[in-house]
Amino acid sequence: MSNPNLPPDIILLVLKVYEARMIYRQRDKKNILKRDLQVIGLRSEIITLTLWESLATKVGKQLEDMINEKPIIFAKGVVGKNFNGFTLSSTISTIIEINPDLPATKEMMDWFNETGYRHSSSHLDAYLMADLLKINTSELSSGEMKHYVTKVIIKGLQHEESIWYPSCNTCKSKVTITKDIARCSKCSKEKADYSLRYLIKLYVEDDTSNAIFTLFDNEAESIIGVPVSELENIKVTNIEEYNKIIKSFLRQGDDLHS
Ligand SMILES: [Zn+2]
Numbered sequence: 281m282s283n284p285n286l287p288p289d290i291i292l293l294v295l296k297v298y299e300a301r302m303i304y305r306q307r308d309k310k311n312i313l314k315r316d317l318q319v320i321g322l323r324s325e326i327i328t329l330t331l332w333e334s335l336a337t338k339v340g341k342q343l344e345d346m347i348n349e350k351p352i353i354f355a356k357g358v359v360g361k362n363f364n365g366f367t368l369s370s371t372i373s374t375i376i377e378i379n380p381d382l383p384a385t386k387e388m389m390d391w392f393n394e395t396g397y398r399h400s401s402s403h404l405d406a407y408l409m410a411d412l413l414k415i416n417t418s419e420l421s422s423g424e425m426k427h428y429v430t431k432v433i434i435k436g437l438q439h440e441e442s443i444w445y446p447s448c449n450t451c452k453s454k455v456t457i458t459k460d461i462a463r464c465s466k467c468s469k470e471k472a473d474y475s476l477r478y479l480i481k482l483y484v485e486d487d488t489s490n491a492i493f494t495l496f497d498n499e500a501e502s503i504i505g506v507p508v509s510e511l512e513n514i515k516v517t518n519i520e521e522y523n524k525i526i527k528s529f530l531r532q533g534d535d536l537h538s
Pocket residue numbers: 448449450451452453464465466467468472
């Protein structure tokens with residue numbers, strides 16, 4: 281699935297439907313509608329499928345209405361992109377069938393019910409459910425890496441000015457940019473190739489304690505629903521839209537993995 285040359289026709293199970301958003305496309309200076317879906321392919325990882333224009337409104341809305349049933353879609357004519365992680369995107373010729381009567385639909389359902397449940401937030405007990413106080417104290421005492429699921433309220437951002445950083449394409453460290461030239465001190469390289477990556481520090485709390493959660497690129501993008509390069513573009517071209525996106529992101533009291 282991390283292969284951008286995957287077949288353009290693919291069976292996917294829809295885990296989450298994000299809100300449709302109007303975005304500004306630099307290329308042709310047009311406002312276009314997009315909607316991200318969190319989907320999972322057979323025996324695969326969770327990825328984002330972006331629907332554009334009428335697919336975002338019509339099919340997106342249909343899927344939103346039936347999300348609790350975990351709809352399965354047959355997406356014909358989608359493209360894969362390897363940019364800030366692998367994502368799928370609809371094209372002008374994409375056709376989406378919901379719960380198609382195909383053997384592959386049943387295979388997907390069976391696989392998901394058997395193993396895919398771990399990816400579904402409606403089956404949180406597959407992870408260790410814990411409150412923040414427990415996570416804080418156990419992490420400190422044991423020093424080992426553990427995975428928890430916790431329900432928290434997002435109180436705000438630690439660094440409001442910027443939720444991304446210019447990252448060296450080789451080592452992912454932060455590069456310093458002076459007069460348009462990026463320097464990576466870790467690679468000791470002048471003119472390093474770099475791209476933007478999300479790094480979001482959130483103040484969170486629950487009834488028991490508080491903490492700072494760090495979201496890296498992929499998690500941040502899947503929660504915000506917009507790739508970092510696009511969000512930067514929105515920030516430059518339409519600050520109101522940017523503020524709206526950040527606000528709705530901060531409102532999501534989502535289940536965050538620590
Ligand atoms: Zn580097």
